[in-house]
Amino acid sequence: MRQKIKVADISKTAREPLTHLEGRDLMPLPPPYDGPAGQHDWPPLPAQTLAGCECFLDDTCVVNFPQPKTKQEEDELVGKFLSGLEKLFNRDNNWTFLQPLVLTMEHCTKCQTCSDACHIFEASGRNEIYRPTFRTEIVRRLYFKYVKRGGLLSAWQHGDIQLNWPLVARLLELCYRCNLCRRCAQACPIGADNGLVARELRKVFSQEMGITAKELHEKGSMLQLRVGSSTGMNAAAVRDNMDFIDEDTSERAGIAVKTPWDVEGADILLIHNAGEIVAWPDNPGAFALLLNAAGISWTLSSELAGYDSINYGVFYDDAQFARVAIKHAEAARKLKVKKIVLGECGHAHKALTLIADRVLTGDLNIPRESSLTLLRDIVTSGRIRFDPARNDFPVTLHDPCNLVRLMGVVEPQREILRKLCPQFREMEPHGVMNYCCGGGSGFAIISGNNFQDWRFQVSGRKKLLQILTAFEDCLDPSIPKYVCAPCSNCKGQFRDMFTYYGLWEKHRILYGGLVELIVNAMSDVKPGFLEWEWH
Amino acid sequence: MVSTIAIYAVLYASLAVFVVASIVRAAGYARLPLHLRWEIYPVPHEEKGRAAHGGSYFEMKDWWTQPAKFNRSGELKAMLAEMLFLKGLWEFKKKTWYRSYPFHLGLYLLFGATALLFSSAFLWIVAPRSWAAGPGIVLHGACVILGPAGIGLTLAGAAGLLLQRLTDADLKPYTTPADIFNLLFFIVAAGFLAAGYLWRGKGSFSAFALARGLLTFDAGLRVPALFGFGLVLGALLVAYIPLTHMSHFIAKYFTYHSVRWGDQPNGRGSGIEKRIAEMLTYRPTWAAPHIGADGAKTWAEIAITNPAQGGKK
Ligand code: SF4
Ligand code: SF4
Numbered sequence: 001m002r003q004k005i006k007v008a009d010i011s012k013t014a015r016e017p018l019t020h021l022e023g024r025d026l027m028p029l030p031p032p033y034d035g036p037a038g039q040h041d042w043p044p045l046p047a048q049t050l051a052g053c054e055c056f057l058d059d060t061c062v063v064n065f066p067q068p069k070t071k072q073e074e075d076e077l078v079g080k081f082l083s084g085l086e087k088l089f090n091r092d093n094n095w096t097f098l099q100p101l102v103l104t105m106e107h108c109t110k111c112q113t114c115s116d117a118c119h120i121f122e123a124s125g126r127n128e129i130y131r132p133t134f135r136t137e138i139v140r141r142l143y144f145k146y147v148k149r150g151g152l153l154s155a156w157q158h159g160d161i162q163l164n165w166p167l168v169a170r171l172l173e174l175c176y177r178c179n180l181c182r183r184c185a186q187a188c189p190i191g192a193d194n195g196l197v198a199r200e201l202r203k204v205f206s207q208e209m210g211i212t213a214k215e216l217h218e219k220g221s222m223l224q225l226r227v228g229s230s231t232g233m234n235a236a237a238v239r240d241n242m243d244f245i246d247e248d249t250s251e252r253a254g255i256a257v258k259t260p261w262d263v264e265g266a267d268i269l270l271i272h273n274a275g276e277i278v279a280w281p282d283n284p285g286a287f288a289l290l291l292n293a294a295g296i297s298w299t300l301s302s303e304l305a306g307y308d309s310i311n312y313g314v315f316y317d318d319a320q321f322a323r324v325a326i327k328h329a330e331a332a333r334k335l336k337v338k339k340i341v342l343g344e345c346g347h348a349h350k351a352l353t354l355i356a357d358r359v360l361t362g363d364l365n366i367p368r369e370s371s372l373t374l375l376r377d378i379v380t381s382g383r384i385r386f387d388p389a390r391n392d393f394p395v396t397l398h399d400p401c402n403l404v405r406l407m408g409v410v411e412p413q414r415e416i417l418r419k420l421c422p423q424f425r426e427m428e429p430h431g432v433m434n435y436c437c438g439g440g441s442g443f444a445i446i447s448g449n450n451f452q453d454w455r456f457q458v459s460g461r462k463k464l465l466q467i468l469t470a471f472e473d474c475l476d477p478s479i480p481k482y483v484c485a486p487c488s489n490c491k492g493q494f495r496d497m498f499t500y501y502g503l504w505e506k507h508r509i510l511y512g513g514l515v516e517l518i519v520n521a522m523s524d525v526k527p528g529f530l531e532w533e534w535h
Numbered sequence: 536m537v538s539t540i541a542i543y544a545v546l547y548a549s550l551a552v553f554v555v556a557s558i559v560r561a562a563g564y565a566r567l568p569l570h571l572r573w574e575i576y577p578v579p580h581e582e583k584g585r586a587a588h589g590g591s592y593f594e595m596k597d598w599w600t601q602p603a604k605f606n607r608s609g610e611l612k613a614m615l616a617e618m619l620f621l622k623g624l625w626e627f628k629k630k631t632w633y634r635s636y637p638f639h640l641g642l643y644l645l646f647g648a649t650a651l652l653f654s655s656a657f658l659w660i661v662a663p664r665s666w667a668a669g670p671g672i673v674l675h676g677a678c679v680i681l682g683p684a685g686i687g688l689t690l691a692g693a694a695g696l697l698l699q700r701l702t703d704a705d706l707k708p709y710t711t712p713a714d715i716f717n718l719l720f721f722i723v724a725a726g727f728l729a730a731g732y733l734w735r736g737k738g739s740f741s742a743f744a745l746a747r748g749l750l751t752f753d754a755g756l757r758v759p760a761l762f763g764f765g766l767v768l769g770a771l772l773v774a775y776i777p778l779t780h781m782s783h784f785i786a787k788y789f790t791y792h793s794v795r796w797g798d799q800p801n802g803r804g805s806g807i808e809k810r811i812a813e814m815l816t817y818r819p820t821w822a823a824p825h826i827g828a829d830g831a832k833t834w835a836e837i838a839i840t841n842p843a844q845g846g847k848k
Contacts, residue, residue: 006708080822092817095568095834100794102567107786110709111635113628128708137709157713157779186575189623190783191790196573210823222825226843318571319826322838339597353593357801358571359838361808361815365801373596408576408591408798432576432589 005128007137010170011162018129018170019058021454025125027461030468033501040500042457043450054169058129060454062176062213062446063205065169074165077209081168082146084208085139088200089147096318101200104192105143108133114184114194119435120177123461130458132184132194135174138167139197175201176213179440179459180315181401186432198441202316212316215446220312221320225327229274229308238307241277242284242300249285253519254526259288262335263299269337270298270371271328271352273345273488274308280491280512280535283344286519287371293522294378299335306331309348314355315442325356329364339367341374344513346400346487347440350407370403372486375515376412379419385523388420393480395421395517396470398463398494399434400487408432413486413514420521427466435462437485439493447496456500460493464501467509475507480532483511495535504534539756542763543749549770556777557785564789569810578796579613580606591798599800610796617791619643634699638692638721644685648678656746675743682742686729693721717781724768731762 005018012018023039045055055061068074087093088101114132115121121130128134141161144150150158161167178198185193205211224230229238242259249257260266270291276283291298300307305327313321329352332340342349353368360366378384397417403409410431417424427434437444438460446455456464471481485491494511503509510532520530577589582604585594592598616622621639624632655674659666697718700710732742740759745766748756758766776782801807815835819828825842841847 004708083822087819087821091568093819093821095814095817096571097573099564099567099570099789100573103564103786103790103794107780107783107790109780109783110706110714111624111628111631112705112709113624113631115705117627133709157711159711182575185795187623187627189617189621189627191787191795193573193790193794207821207823207826210825217825222843224843225841319821319837322834323841326838354572354574358569358807358811361801361811362803365803365808367597367599369596369598370593373594373598377596405576405589406574407593408574408578408581408585408589409593410576410588410590411585411594 005134007134007141007159008161010138010174011164011167013164013166015056015166017056017058019127021059021124021127021458023457025127026457027123027125027465029461029465030472032506033464033468040453040457042453045449049449054172055449056166057170057173058177058454060451061173061449062451063172063211064448065172065211068165078163078165078168080209081204082163084204085142086147087208088204089143094200094203094318097196097200100193100196104136104194104197105140107190108136108140108192109190110137111189114188114192117183117187119181119183119438119462120179120459124458129174130177132178135171135178135201136192136194136197138171138174139201171201172205172211175199175205176441176443176446179401179436179438179443181436181440182406183401183433183435186405199315203318206317207319213442213446215448216312216316216442217320220310220442220445221317221324224305224308224310224312225320225323228304228306230310230312231274231278231308233274233277233308235302235304235307238274238277239302241281242288245277245281245285246288248281249289252526253289253522253529255289255293255524257285257289257292259284260299262302263297265336266299267297267338268299268341268374269301269306269332269335269339270341270343271301271306271309271331271348272343273310273348275310275488275492276343276345276513279495280488282516282529282531283513286513286515286529287343289519289525290375290378290384290515290522293524294381294383296374296378298341299337301331301335303327303331303334309342309345309352311348311351312442314347314351321351321355322359325352325359326364328352329356329360329366332366333363337366339369341369341371343371344486344488344515346402346404347489349409350402354407370407370409370412372403372409372412372416372514375518376415379416379518386420386518386521387523388422388521390521390527391421391517392423393482394423394425394471394474395482395484396425396427396467397430398427398437398467398483398485398487398490399430399432400485400490401434401436401440403487404434405432413484416514416518417484420517425470427470435466437463437490437493438497439489442489444489444492444496452496452500455493456497460497463493464497467503471507471509477506477508480508480510482517482530483509484514484517485511486514499534508532510534539748539758540752540754542758542766543752545767546749546770549774552774553777556774557782560777560782561785561788564786568814569807570794572797573794574798575795578798580610580796581798582606583609592800599802603800614791617787631696631699634692634695636692637688638696641685641688641690641692641725644681645689646685648681648685651681652678652742652746653750656743656750659743659747660750678742683729686725690722690725690729693718693725697722713779717779720768720772720775724765724772727761727765727768729765731759731765735759735762 053064118132124130144154144158175198180195182195220230227234246257311324816833820830821828
């Protein structure tokens with residue numbers, strides 16, 4: 001029986017995790033995943049990590065922050081944390097999210113409606129540390145005690161908390177146990193936002209203390225701002241890769257494909273998540289083929305960050321977010337395009353189309369739209385002939401949170417699937433009520449220590465269950481099945497999670513993007529564009 | 536008998552505190568700067584067809600060229616469903632709705648009964664003949680039904696919520712002494728009001744007489760002690776609410792309209808753009824080296840520097 005954890009435990013000075021995750025405590029999965037197939041040995045954290053890093057929250061660790069050597073060092077870090085916390089509630093430092101944050105701090109009724117909406121909390125077997133309000137309650141108590149400088153009366157009203165280094169170190173990890181999917185906020189009757197609190201905490205660590213998950217910062221936004229893409233590809237490399245993709249697509253489709261680069265005055269600047277070019281080349285290849293076939297005036301850009309729509313700042317840092325968004329807009333301005341269209345990447349959609357809407361002003365405020373609406377219009381325009389029989393296999397659709405719940409692009413992708421995929425079926429729940437894939441908020445690219453186990457066993461568990469349920473009538477491996485995920489991060493999570501559970505070998509469940517399905521159904525394309533191979 | 540004038544003073548003072556504290560709180564939230572967009576779908580003022588599935592104007596190709604349609608009736612419907620029926624709680628946590636809804640409905644009814652009572656008293660003062668001609672009877676009848684129903688539902692709901700707080704394993708660890716106190720405050724105040732009214736003594740006093748007395752400062756009115764105590768407690772509760780998180784009726788205006796449903800796009804030369812331009816002049820002091828803030832550089836300057844290329848623009 002798991003020990004009950006209290007909010008005050010976050011300050012425990014014992015250098016041991018607050019909780020251990022046992023397979024038997026997790027949300028049950030259907031057969032065969034209720035047996036050994038679903039239960040992997042969870043490797044313990046390496047002894048070296050445990051000895052040298054602050055990893056005392058649960059059985060995994062994202063940031064690997066080195067343990068301070070002295071009490072003085074600890075106190076300095078606590079002081080920096082506190083100064084960052086104060087800045088969160090200050091107009092000049094945090095105008096970007098001050099209002100929703102203050103409202104969340106001051107008006108939670110502690111009804112726990114949000115908890116039932118959180119897939120991480122549910123999948124963990126309702127482990128207290130993953131409850132959406134657990135993290136927020138700690139921050140709320142700190143807010144009333146240290147930012148509002150409340151005394152005894154305030155402690156009586158809001159609860160007390162002991163601020164020390166173990167609390168700060170555990171919070172650092174705890175803010176990386178949330179997918180920022182904001183399903184909890186959608187369910188909150190007050191409109192309080194526990195997802196926002198996790199992100200604001202990440203900001204305190206990044207913007208004040210310079211501490212982040214390296215995958216998001218050094219290997220993410222910094223790499224992108226240095227060479228142009230968080231994949232590490234510079235402009236020459238990305239053009240080489242696209243040339244190769246063009247050749248490969250032409251050969252497979254039987255139609256010559258050429259990707260246009262840096263075309264001044266084109267109608268559309270298309271920005272892909274550059275991860276597609278490296279990991280799922282069929283996707284940019286299919287885009288090029290389809291847009292050319294539809295007679296669209298479009299281009300890619302080879303400007304710094306102009307060919308990579310990734311914007312990891314949206315997960316942890318407002319300054320990095322704004323810098324990358326501005327780079328995207330500058331690339332469009334330079335080419336004098338009419339609009340920017342975002343490829344199949346959820347967080348990139350939300351970052352540039354919606355959040356950056358209140359950062360980009362003047363001539364940087366270039367219209368931005370989703371590729372899904374463009375694809376829908378191409379498919380329904382009658383300009384291209386399709387043969388839906390080519391997609392006559394079970395298909396289900398994953399709704400990326402950033403694109404759907406947080407941006408309201410719900411129907412275009414469904415219109416396409418209903419038209420081109422005779423065996424399309426929904427997951428339940430779906431649309432704006434969807435569940436996160438478990439890779440949201442940057443998790444899909446974080447894999448240090450045993451964090452992948454946590455990603456697949458905990459944060460991805462609910463989605464796994466949804467997929468298995470959507471295909472429960474056709475799980476037999478003789479029937480190939482396709483999970484359509486119009487988002488690079490979600491695909492990253494699916495690739496790794498399906499491998500972990502053996503979904504391809506056991507059930508022939510493949511995942512992929514939307515545009516690949518469209519091109520696969522084009523009558524003028526050689527049959528078999530979609531390759532039923534694990535990738 | 537308690538001093539009638541003292542009771543009037545407490546009632547008026549509490550009302551004043553309620554109004555002033557609510558305004559201060561609302562103004563405080565309204566003055567916070569425009570934040571980055573952070574909506575959650577469904578957004579009910581979206582065009583009808585799209586609102587049904589939670590879609591946004593981003594579902595339209597070239598959305599910025601389409602005339603903006605604001606579905607007022609959709610938004611109003613969603614607001615009323617939330618305010619009158621606590622729809623969110625019904626959808627996502629029925630167990631609590633069964634307790635919270637009677638509680639809130641009770642408060643609405645009490646508010647309604649009080650408003651009618653004072654309308655009736657006011658009419659009696661300014662136009663006694665019209666009052667006697669019919670409206671008085673109707674208003675009185677409505678108060679007689681709404682008042683007790685309101686008290687009863689508030690009591691039952693608050694007791695249910697308190698019991699849930701004390702027994703539910705999910706709620707208990709997050710319950711502070713103030714949460715218990717707040718619910719007890721409602722139970723005790725409503726209890727004293729009900730008891731005081733029931734045992735007020737025949738023919739000596741009525742709620743209508745009190746309303747009339749309050750409007751005319753009738754010092755001769757004799758308020759029974761038990762009921763007077765209930766009144767003072769109720770008044771203190773009214774003053775206390777906007778000082779606590781129970782003022783979520785104010786917060787919800789902002790969390791819904793400004794955050795969840797805040798989908799207004801920023802057009803070139805628009806009012807939003809002007810507000811953004813102002814905020815981009817703020818001077819942050821974040822200390823991490825990659826931010827490059829020194830208290831002198833503005834947000835805009837920071838956003839156009841590239842820390843990965845030695846701070847190049
Ligand atoms: S965040 Fe909202 S749903 Fe969650 S406990 Fe607070 S008020 Fe309730
Ligand atoms: S944002 Fe998503 S993952 Fe995070 S607490 Fe809320 S529901 Fe859970």
